[in-house]
Amino acid sequence: MATLTTPISSRQIVLDAIDHRQPARLPVDFGATSVTGIHVTCVAALREYYGLERHPVKVHEPYQMLGLIEADLQQAMGIDTAGLFRRNTMFGFPNENWKPWNFNGLDVLVGGDFNTTIDAKGDTLIYPQGDLKAKPCARLPKGGFFFDSIVRQDHFDENHLNPEDNLEEFTELTDAEVAEIAADAHAARATGRAVVAGLGGTAFGDIALVPAPSLKDPRGIRDIAEWYMSTTSRRDYVHAIFSKQCEIALKNLEKIRVAAGDDLDVLFLCGTDFGTQTSTFCSVATFRNLYLPYYQQICGWIHRHTNWKCFKHSCGAVERFIDPLIEAGFDILNPVQCSATGMDPEHLKAAYGDRMTFWGGGVDTQKTLPFGTPGEVREQVLRRCEVFAKNGGFVFNTIHNVQAGTPVANIVAMLDAVQEFNGR
Numbered sequence: 001m002a003t004l005t006t007p008i009s010s011r012q013i014v015l016d017a018i019d020h021r022q023p024a025r026l027p028v029d030f031g032a033t034s035v036t037g038i039h040v041t042c043v044a045a046l047r048e049y050y051g052l053e054r055h056p057v058k059v060h061e062p063y064q065m066l067g068l069i070e071a072d073l074q075q076a077m078g079i080d081t082a083g084l085f086r087r088n089t090m091f092g093f094p095n096e097n098w099k100p101w102n103f104n105g106l107d108v109l110v111g112g113d114f115n116t117t118i119d120a121k122g123d124t125l126i127y128p129q130g131d132l133k134a135k136p137c138a139r140l141p142k143g144g145f146f147f148d149s150i151v152r153q154d155h156f157d158e159n160h161l162n163p164e165d166n167l168e169e170f171t172e173l174t175d176a177e178v179a180e181i182a183a184d185a186h187a188a189r190a191t192g193r194a195v196v197a198g199l200g201g202t203a204f205g206d207i208a209l210v211p212a213p214s215l216k217d218p219r220g221i222r223d224i225a226e227w228y229m230s231t232t233s234r235r236d237y238v239h240a241i242f243s244k245q246c247e248i249a250l251k252n253l254e255k256i257r258v259a260a261g262d263d264l265d266v267l268f269l270c271g272t273d274f275g276t277q278t279s280t281f282c283s284v285a286t287f288r289n290l291y292l293p294y295y296q297q298i299c300g301w302i303h304r305h306t307n308w309k310c311f312k313h314s315c316g317a318v319e320r321f322i323d324p325l326i327e328a329g330f331d332i333l334n335p336v337q338c339s340a341t342g343m344d345p346e347h348l349k350a351a352y353g354d355r356m357t358f359w360g361g362g363v364d365t366q367k368t369l370p371f372g373t374p375g376e377v378r379e380q381v382l383r384r385c386e387v388f389a390k391n392g393g394f395v396f397n398t399i400h401n402v403q404a405g406t407p408v409a410n411i412v413a414m415l416d417a418v419q420e421f422n423g424r
Contacts, residue, residue, distance in 0.1 A: 010081070010191075010192055011193055013025060013080055017357065017392045017394060026422050027396065028078050029080065029359065029396070030074075030398075031066075031069035031083055032079075033083060034085075035335060036398075039146075041405075042067070043068070044057045044067065046073060046412075052073060056108050058098060058109045059110050061090070062091060063146065066401060067108075081195075082196070084197040086177075090214060091126055091129070092215065093114065097111065097112030099114070124140040131216055136150055151223050153218075154217070155217075162219075163220075165220030167245060173255050179259070181197075181199065181256055185264055189263040194266060195264050196268060196311070198268040202249045203270045203272060205227070205231070205242070206272045210222060235289075242291075242294045257305055264308055266309045266310075267302065269312060269330075271313040273314050273315045274287065275340060277341070278340070279317055284324060287324055310330045311334060312330040315400065320342070330356070333358055335399045339364055339367070345384060349390070353388070357392075357393045359394075360398065361388060364380065364399055365402060366399070370410070377417065381413075381418060381421070382421055385418065
């Protein structure tokens with residue numbers, strides 16, 4: 001008599017990979033975080049390629065102009081993850097009351113408070129919390145594809161710096177916000193995919209957040225260069241910020257655990273970059289002094305109180321930081337920029353593959369995916385899968401978001417190559 005078996009869920013496949021067990025097949029993520037997404041123009045092109053219902057794509061992350069990957073496209077692409085995001089965007093307004101907007105000739109949908117003006121150069125300016133009376137917080141260059149923050153350091157006074165000014169955007173969750181997270185988490189769990197949550201508040205020194213694009217009138221150190229100098233020259237000040245931020249974050253994590261703990265699998269905790277193409281933004285000693293204590297508190301609490309996995313994003317040449325990141329308690333490293341110095345896939349897998357899950361690294365998004373041929377894309381994807389997938393510890397994704405202008409034929413070649421690998 002034949003034995004009936006239950007199909008292995010997408011969620012289980014992702015969890016097996018993170019736990020360094022050989023999964024039934026290679027898991028795939030696109031769109032579950034703000035660093036594993038796809039530009040809205042490419043999402044629209046993929047919907048057309050797969051013959052899906054034609055309608056404007058929602059820009060769910062307007063800072064980088066990332067498109068929402070809906071359930072039908074997730075199915076077509078073979079995605080095993082479901083993303084959970086805070087309702088408010090990087091610009092401080094909620095993703096609700098969607099309205100049409102024309103983006104370089106493409107009709108898309110944006111949040112109702114996505115309010116913009118055009119300056120004398122033809123650049124698009126966007127406003128914090130949708131308030132046109134405030135100073136603009138970011139700029140989309142004419143013909144460009146994503147926004148750049150506008151530094152608004154209008155209250156800087158070297159002699160009267162107050163750490164509280166750099167904490168204005170870090171607040172305890174309200175009951176209503178917790179209820180929203182719980183409802184969204186429960187809906188995401190129902191998809192059968194692994195739920196990846198980016199709930200904010202745990203990013204220590206993320207340079208994308210330093211200018212505070214969500215605030216109307218930010219105080220504190222909001223200039224990027226000034227912030228980097230402060231990590232050396234004003235370290236006590238930065239410690240004071242991180243310490244209070246960590247305290248708030250732990251309170252929020254407890255609220256989320258109580259309300260939605262069983263529905264979450266992975267937490268995208270921090271997007272602070274430590275690497276450049278060839279080197280690093282700081283020394284390992286600085287990392288250990290300034291960042292490690294707070295990462296250990298957050299990851300330690302998560303591992304003691306939940307089954308969640310801890311996800312760390314850092315671009316660049318970060319090989320020297322991988323051991324300290326493991327020590328901090330991170331389970332996952334993204335985007336695995338294999339083209340950066342010291343980031344050879346074979347070396348990474350051999351040295352760290354049994355202790356760190358690589359979430360990304362599947363194909364280069366600076367050269368191969370946007371500018372190569374479909375055949376070159378296929379070749380690189382298959383080679384990276386051969387290296388990273390053995391004995392688990394790998395979730396397929398590109399090296400950071402799929403950028404505007406990437407040929408849809410190359411994106412499809414990438415996805416087809418993953419399916420080819422899984423069929424071996």
